[in-house]
Amino acid sequence: MSDGHPFRGNWVARMYERVRKCGYDSLTAFAEARPTASLEELADELGPDDIAAVQVFSGLVAEAERSGKVTRLVRGQLVRELAENLPDGWPAVLDDEVRFAVAEALGFWSAYTPETHKERVKQARAALRATPPPPGWRPLGPDDELLLTLLPDEEV
CATH class of the missing domain: 1.10.225 (NK-Lysin)
Structure with missing residues (x-):
């Protein structure tokens, strides 16, 4: 469970748990379903108090590097x-x-x-x-x- 700070606890697991709760199997799929949403808007949708835009982008970069995209x-x-x-x-x-x-x-x-x-x-x-x-x-x-x-x- 998070205590409201984006970098406390296992934020990666927290972020991906929220992505799955939204019905997506990857952060990329979640973000691409909202192609004009800002990183801040994506973070707010995943957790306005405990997910930061930089964390969303970090996850997106990691997935893009793994998939060669x-x-x-x-x-x-x-x-x-x-x-x-x-x-x-x-x-x-x-x-x-x-x-x-x-x-x-x-x-x-x-x-x-x-x-x-x-x-x-x-x-x-x-x-x-x-x-x-x-x-x-x-x-x-x-x-x-x-x-x-x-x-x-x-x-x-």
């Missing part, structure tokens, strides 16, 4: 950051306020990127700046056509 996880995390920071989709005009929201989304995306994919994400960010997506673009999952162009799968 880290690139898909990275694309999925961009979907989550864009949904949170640009809920109406990619802006038509980049005024100061919108430029900050774009920078925040891309910055958090980079921060949540595993070391193995940092360079690829840096290249994808540069591509987004050089050729912005069409206004209103709002990827709804990691298999979005533009995301697949920016970060194609390379794992086997």
Whole structure:
């Protein structure tokens, strides 16, 4: 049983127990059923008082590494950051306020990127700046056509 602190007790077991109670056999399946939910929203759904966003992401990275789907996880995390920071989709005009929201989304995306994919994400960010997506673009999952162009799968 948890005492309300995310890092006390066996948080991994606690998190996976909650995932199973939600009807999923993996954290990835749980998260992919909510592709635009932020890590904080996922953590809150699993346990608002004793599961943290960083724990959810740690579990997602571990599963992605085991299944060879880290690139898909990275694309999925961009979907989550864009949904949170640009809920109406990619802006038509980049005024100061919108430029900050774009920078925040891309910055958090980079921060949540595993070391193995940092360079690829840096290249994808540069591509987004050089050729912005069409206004209103709002990827709804990691298999979005533009995301697949920016970060194609390379794992086997």
